[in-house]
Amino acid sequence: MKAAIVVFPGINRDRDMAIALEKCSGRTPRMVWHKETDLEGVDLVVIPGGFSYGDYLRCGAMAAQSPVMGAIRAHAARGGHILGVCNGFQILTEAGLLPGALLRNANLRFLSMDCHLRVERADTDFTSRYQTGAVFRSPMAHGDGNYFADDATLERLEGENHVAFRYVTLTGEPTASANRNGSARNIAGIYSANLRILGLMPHPEDLVDPLMGGTDGKPLFDGISAALSDTLAA
Amino acid sequence: MMKAVVTVMLKTGVLDPQGKAIGQALHGLGFGNVGEVRMGKVIEFELAEADPAKAKAQAEDMARKLLANTVIEGFKVEII
């Protein structure tokens, strides 16, 4: 799998993401500066977390106008895979590549802690190493992760099975208290219609090493690397 | 030279936790007669443009492209 990590000014989980991708795919991802416009030959484009443009004005708003976005749109149009995590998810929604928006956390505080995610479907290129309904742990760290979409969009996401992950309890219940940022229907991540674009708020890339407290996030990266590799590295 | 003021507010129907928190805090301070509170952003800038109509059209263009996210926000442009 050839992965590229897009670096916008202010992005800060680019290194975390590179480490996770390298660990799981065996290949060093290419770091792409936001002013580059060429993503030829890339299988997976990753927009990592951080504070692009300081999260000023609106999270992801300015990054969504960056020169590289043209190439990312073209990649999407070719049916290429895209993973947006945290600020990356916000940027994908701002760019209109995923529906909805991420509002300020309901309690108006930055939330940095572990959460539990339920895998809503395991038949995508991203989640094939999990089971449907499986619950895994992931760190999260954001001030604006409160997923919002109008009712019609939510119905469509649910109806077409495009919800990727939900915030749940340890035992898999999507309760209000498990949904700390206040997201609509406990949504933590969603897919595009072709299931090739995934956006999520939490940071599975920070939990791929037992030393950091676990490997719950590893199957995500193992799965996508396996799906996109000609020579199966696993 | 014109001055543009773009006001961006969450659409009705989009929950506004900041507005809600401010409302609660105002009640807590004894301002019991305050109703629903909404909070938005205002962006002010100078525009090197002589024609107010053109200035307004430009500022609206900026609002649509960057200053507001029309999925969740509406906006209003004033030229002074």
Added chain:
Amino acid sequence: MMKAVVTVMLKTGVLDPQGKAIGQALHGLGFGNVGEVRMGKVIEFELAEADPAKAKAQAEDMARKLLANTVIEGFKVEII
């Protein structure tokens, strides 16, 4: 019933990192005629008060006590 609109802006001279970044982004989008950008907050609410002067005085009181951080921000109240 009155409606109050409180606009809160950083005082002149106080660095406005958001305004600065927005200005750069607008230039990047080709709006080269944009000058200095300042970003502020607008807080709108209903006020159960019949007398506009009293409503204004109350909203100013709220701004001083809560809505604006008068160390770095100034505010403006409008009653509609």
Added chain:
Amino acid sequence: MAKDVNQALAREFGLSADEYARVLDIMGRTPSLTELGIFSVMWSEHCSYKSSRVWLKTLPTTAPWVIHGPGENAGVVDIGEGLAAIFKMESHNHPSFIEPYQGAATGVGGILRDVFTMGARPIANLNALRFGDPKLPRTKRIVDGVVRGIGGYGNCVGVPTVGGEINFHPAYNGNPLVNAMTVGIAARDKIFLSAAAGIGNPVVYVGSKTGRDGIHGATMASAEFGKDSEEKRPTVQVGDPFTEKLLIEACLELMATDAIVAIQDMGAAGLTSSSVEMAGKGGVGIELDLDAVPQRETHMTAYEMMLSESQERMLIVVKPERREMAQAIFEKWDLDFAVIGHLTDTGRIVVKHNGTVEADIPLDPLAEQAPLYHRPIAETPKRPSLGPVVDTAGLGAALETLIACPDLASRSWVWDQYDSTVGGQTVKRPGASDAAIVKLEGRARALALTTDCTPRYVLADPEAGGAQAVAEAWRNITATGARPLAITDNMNFANPEKPEIMGQFAAAIRGMAAACVALDFPVVSGNVSLYNETEGRPILPTPAIGGLGVLEDAAQAVGVALTPGLDLVLVGSTAGWLGQSLWLREIAGREDGPPPPVDLAAERFNGDFVRGQILQGHVRACHDCSDGGLLVAIAEMTMAGTAGARLLPGPAGVAPHAFWFGEDQGRYILAVPDAAAVLQAAAFAGVPAIRLGESNAGDLTLPDGTTMSVAALRSANERFFRAWMDEPGQA
């Protein structure tokens, strides 16, 4: 701004009559306004350390692993594998009182710059905070703002905030303490210093533009707060963490080349202190042309530009042939870059603006004749010993009260707002271990980081308290298995012109120095914050210590979380010292007696033993005993973990409440699979150790038979902050 420069104006600028006379003497004429401004900030307490210098000099600052001690922007220690850790702590107390969010945020920004200016990538932030009485609405507002500010800045720049400490005491009502610490990593042979060199070399300004921010911040930080502090408000600066992040990346990119001769952040007193210090250290002159300074506001005067404390700016001396390349890097990151002067052989700082010379000062006397005070000292009287204190509460009730009190309540409400995992190297997050563990990217090696100080001990006995603060930092690092290397400090005290305050300062330094020597734990950087008083009410003397240790293999680190099926062993001896304990304050309602003495030899002996046991793999969890004593420490281990415990009665001869809540120093609780082996090893080493009980999958059972559910303890422990800050209707 046509002010007459005279003694009255000098006084307004914070210069005494003597100091102004010295200025006249050095200049041989009446200084210009800009010159007076330069003297006043360079000779402020904040920049010149005029009250503290004589004492700071007595601290031990060397060890074979120390690369740069105090005197540089931050301390540098060798951590092996060709790497160096660069770290420092700094206060932003006064700004945080005036504007908690921005004060704390810019505090974080400032300490980050001190560290990356030396070539280090910042890998961790910590913060040591002291607030007033939680019952005051103002305290709540300050806590909320400070925590948001620290998070707002640190989260955005992408440096994990991994630890810190918080205390409450009414003595901080009008004067909270916000001390921020940054730790960075650099190659050992690529450390950047600030001494300018190379006559003719260009002096480059990079970062944000200059505005009229915080003019006279350095002198404000050196003045006591009075009623008029409200009027001083406009000096508050707004932080721009996004620009800081760009500045970090751009500086590190430039540092990977050979372009830099010297580099220095613009901190307090901005352009003045950075240019004066760079030239002064290098023994060269410097000429600045202020017309070239990137400016955010119009019609700024030379005086304003020289004294502005606008944030996110650096001054660099570059090799002339690398100027263009350097410029390209900063432009790539959308940062201002301007050549604003050059180095000269005159030994003077010359400042030009609009074609006139606004300042022309000889650098040597500016530095060498800076005031230095041997301020009078009054020793703190020793506290009479406590005498017997009867227990009226019982163990269980006291434990419940203690773990719920503001000083012991869980800080998770705070650290849940700090990104502690960004970077992907955080092995032990806040709350997981006595010192945070952050791994070095791509290596097994890790750093152990902590901040410590117990101000109530320092007040009661500044010398013992100073030693205790250093010992606790050493102990917290040791309890993870790491080897303590060095400390940074932040000396927060009240008005040094009062002999009893200066006495606290001197004694605390004495105690710290003794502990540093005994524990091989030198001071490599630090900061002094004096005049922490409001309307004559002094803060508790607070020498905050930031400790750093190294662990060769991060996998060896142990945390505090208890698991079932282990033996609990106490290392260290317990006399049952209740003087100045939290039990005495919270249960008996008294704040008196002498604080627990620190036996430095025993401290070292016990700690070396514990570290050995951890590194040999005999220990599953370890926690030092500090505030609240033994029973609180055990309760903390159960709450952090997944286990309960059953405790044996303490030794005969020590009253149960004194045994379980006394705050004797130099103690650790070890959770081990095999107590016998550890006790035997302890006996062999001559280290006092006893078995306290064992862990299980159930409740916490006290020696008097009281049984407490760990879940209930946890919710009592979690309650204070969340109820205070997040539930409506609280003060």
